Amino acid sequence: MGRRRLAPQPRSELILVALVVTLTSDKLPEIPPRGVRTGTAATQDEWDAIAKLKSEDWELLVPMTELKLGNPASSHNYFLVNSQHRWTLMRLNIFPDGGVARFRVYGTGQRDWIATDPTDPVDLVAVAFGGVCVGYSNAHFGHPNNMIGKRALRYGGVGPAPSGSTGWETARRPDRPPGNDEKGLLLVPGCEWAVFRLAHPGVITQIEIDTKYFRGNAPDSCKVDGCILTTQEEEDMVKNKWALQTHKWKVLLPTTKLSPNHSHLLDSLTLELQDVITHARLTIFPDGGVSRLRLKGFPSSICLLRPREKPMMRFSVKAGFRANL
Template sequence: MKNEVHPYSEWIDLANRRLGGQVLSCSDDFFAEMENLIKPEAPVFIDGKYTDRGKWMDGWESRRKRVAGYDWAILKLGNQGRIKGFNVCTTHFAGNAPQQVSIEACNSKTAPDNSTEWTMIVPQQDVNPDSNNFIDCDSTGVWTHLRINSFPDGGIARLRVYGEAVMDSNWFLPGEPVDLAFVKNGARPVSCSDMFFSSMSNLIMPDRGVNMGDGWETKRRRGGRECDWIIIKLAATGSIKKVVVDTAHFKGNYPDGFSLLGITMPEGEHPQETSEWVPVIERQKLTADAEHFYKDEVISGEQTFTHIKLNMYPDGGISRLRVLGFISNGE
C-alpha cells in the first residue's frame, strides 16, 4: 500500500476520529449519515446496494431541497488548530453532489448553538462532482469547530481538514513534563526516508497502535543508506528527559535498533537529513512487539531542540514514539 500524496500531505487531518473528531449535527442526512464525513477509509461504491430510503452511499447526503436555503453539518475538530486546507471529497457523488460549498469556523469550549458567532474561512465556491476538491484556507485563527454548508443540497463523501494542532497550554500544570512529539500538542512529522507500508504520521498519534498498519513502516531496504529516518517538528522548543519507543504489533519486521538526534532551527525552517544533528540517545537495540523506555540513556542534558530525527536501523516498523520533556522558558 502506497500512501496518498496531496497538496497538504505535510499537515495532519484535524478532524480525524483518532484525534477525537466528531460530526455533531446537520440540517438533514436523509440518504446517508453525517458521521460518514470523517470516516478514515476512502469512500466506496457498492453497485446495487439500497436501503429503504434509496441508494446506499458512503458519505453525507441530504434529500433534494424543494424550498429556499442550503444544508449544513457541524464538526468538532479532534484538536484545536490552524487550518491550511481542505479536501471536500465528492467521490462517487456524480449526479448528486452539491453545486457549491462554504466553510465557517469558531473557537468554543462547548458545542456550538444558536448564539455561536461563526467566521467565514472558505467563501462560497464551486465544487466538482465525483472528485477530490482541494481548497486552500488563508485563515490564521485557531479553531475548534467547523460548519460546512452545502448549496443547495446533495452528497459529500468525506471532509478532510488539514492543518497544525495547537497546544492548549492551560491544560498543563507549572513544571509538568510535556510529550513534545505528540500530535495533539502540536508536533508533526515533516519528512522521512520512506513510508511504503504506512504513514509517518501514525508515529505520533494517540494511544498504542491497534494493529501493524497503525504505525510507521518502511519497505525492506536492499543496500543504499545505512538506516531509515524520520524528522519530527516538536510541539514546542524544549529539553528531552524521557523517551518511549513502541514496536507494538511489529513482530517479524521490527527494527534492530534506533538512535535519536535533535536540532534547533529558526521559526519556519526545517532541517534536512544531513543537517548538523546533536545526539540525544545513542544507538539502542529494540525488540519485537514491546514498549522500550529510556531515561538514563538521554545524553542531551538541558539542551533544547525544535526538531528531532529518529534513525531506524536498518528498516522496519515502529508503532509510536513519545518524547517527554520540558518546554523552554522562551515558548
C-alpha cells in the same frame, strides 16, 4: 438478467460554506445525544443548544462555493485555506441539501501551552499538539507522521496502535547483514531516519518507542538525537534533504537495542545534560517498523525561534496525494 442499479448522480446545485470559531470546553453547550433518533429532524432542545453557539457569526474559512461534478465514487473537492489562527470548532453548510461522503480538515495542531501543567510532562511531538515530520529517508509502507498520531486520530485519538498499518515502516534494506557485535547489536552499514519538528521547543525527559505489531520486521536498534533550528534553517535543511552537520545534533538516546512487538519506555539524558531542542531525529537500524513515537518532556520559553507571523507550512496538492489519504 437482473436490473442494473444506477449510481446516484451528484447534485449540481450542492454548495458548501465552512465557518470556524475558537471556544474553550467550558463555553460549549451540552448538545443532547442523538441516540436512535439519528436521521430524524432535530428537536427544539437540540435547536436551542446549537443556537447558543451563534455559529452564524463565526469567521469564514471557505466562502459559498459550487462543488465540482465528477465520478460519484471518487469526486474530491479541495480548498486551500490561508489561516494561522487556532480553531476548535468548524461548521459545514451545504445548500440546499444532499450528501457528503467525507469531510476532512488538514492543518497543524496547536495546544494551549499557557494552560499546561508545568509539573506534568507532555508529548512534545504529538500531531494533535503541532508536531510534524519534516523529513525522512524512506516511507515504503507507512509515513513517519503515523507514529505521532496522524492516522491514530482517525481511531479516536493518539492512543495504542490498532494495527501495524498505522505506524512507520520502511522497505527492507538490501545490505541488511546477518551478524551481530559483542553487544548484540546488528552490524549494519546503513540506517533509516525521520526528523520531526516539535510542537513546542522543550526538554525531552522520556522517550517511548513502540514496535507493537512489528514482529519479524521490527528494527534491531534505534537512537534519538535533537537540535535547535530556526525556521529558516529548517527550510534550508528540507531543501538539502537534511544533510545537517553532525555537530548540530545532540544525542538524546544512544543506540539502544529494540525488541519486536514491544513498548520501550526509555529515559532521556540526565537532567545535567538535557538541553532545549526544537527538532528530533529518530534513527532505526537497519530498517523496519515502529508503531508509535512519543517524546515526553516540558515546553520551554524559547519560542522566538519559530515566529507565528509566517506560515508554518505551505500546503499543495501533489500527484498521488489523493491515493495516500
